[in-house]
Amino acid sequence: MRVIAGSHRGRRLSGPQGTTLRPTSDKVREAIFSILGAHVPGGRFLDLYAGTGAVGIEALSRGAAAVTFVESDPTAVQLLQQNLQTCQLLNHAQIHVGQTSAFLQRNDWWGGPYDVLFADPPYAALDEVDILIHAWKPGLLSEHAAVMIEQDSRATLPASIDHATLLRRYQYGDTALYLYDVSISVPTAS
Numbered sequence: 001m002r003v004i005a006g007s008h009r010g011r012r013l014s015g016p017q018g019t020t021l022r023p024t025s026d027k028v029r030e031a032i033f034s035i036l037g038a039h040v041p042g043g044r045f046l047d048l049y050a051g052t053g054a055v056g057i058e059a060l061s062r063g064a065a066a067v068t069f070v071e072s073d074p075t076a077v078q079l080l081q082q083n084l085q086t087c088q089l090l091n092h093a094q095i096h097v098g099q100t101s102a103f104l105q106r107n108d109w110w111g112g113p114y115d116v117l118f119a120d121p122p123y124a125a126l127d128e129v130d131i132l133i134h135a136w137k138p139g140l141l142s143e144h145a146a147v148m149i150e151q152d153s154r155a156t157l158p159a160s161i162d163h164a165t166l167l168r169r170y171q172y173g174d175t176a177l178y179l180y181d182v183s184i185s186v187p188t189a190s
Helices: 026-039 052-061 075-085 102-105 128-134
Strands: 044-048 064-070 093-097 114-119 141-152 162-170 175-181
Touching: 026 052, 026 064, 026 102, 026 175, 052 064, 052 075, 052 114, 064 075, 075 093, 093 114, 093 141, 093 175, 128 162
Parallel strands: 044 064, 044 114, 064 093, 114 141
Antiparallel strands: 141 175, 162 175
16 A cells, blocks of 8 residues: 555555455545545545545645544554554544544544545445444534545445435445535534
8 A cells, every 4th residue: 555646645554464454445545535636635634434544644645634533443543553653644643543433422522623524434334334324413524525435336325314415426346435515504513
């Protein structure tokens, strides 16, 4: 794995040993940032199910102001910390070790509102996808945020979720990217 573009272009990232983690491929990461475009530079980026941190590190390399990484696997967290240290990006990162569901419920943990929410839950874990669809709270996302969910290409995600509407589904081999737009209606905090 490597950083594809930006200030850390070409930097090698440590990857997992074995099959418990499934890092986003270089090809799919390139597509993600091509799709997200202007949402990334200067924006706040939330990387849920961050794994090795490759997507969030790519966001920082491409000019994101800050990235919040959420990961529950201790081995992945070690790789994430190692990759951030290798790229000298620890001062632009916030790491939350724990379940995504817990993070989404605790707005005092957020570094947002976020301009981009990227989530790559385990492909076979439909309960995790359900959490993403229904666990958002007001204040998590900025008014014109983009939400991208990576899933197995055989999965089907809904055309709308609590606070967002599906703009487009992209497919790259066995990976599908779902791009949602929240600019239509973002609930205000009460």
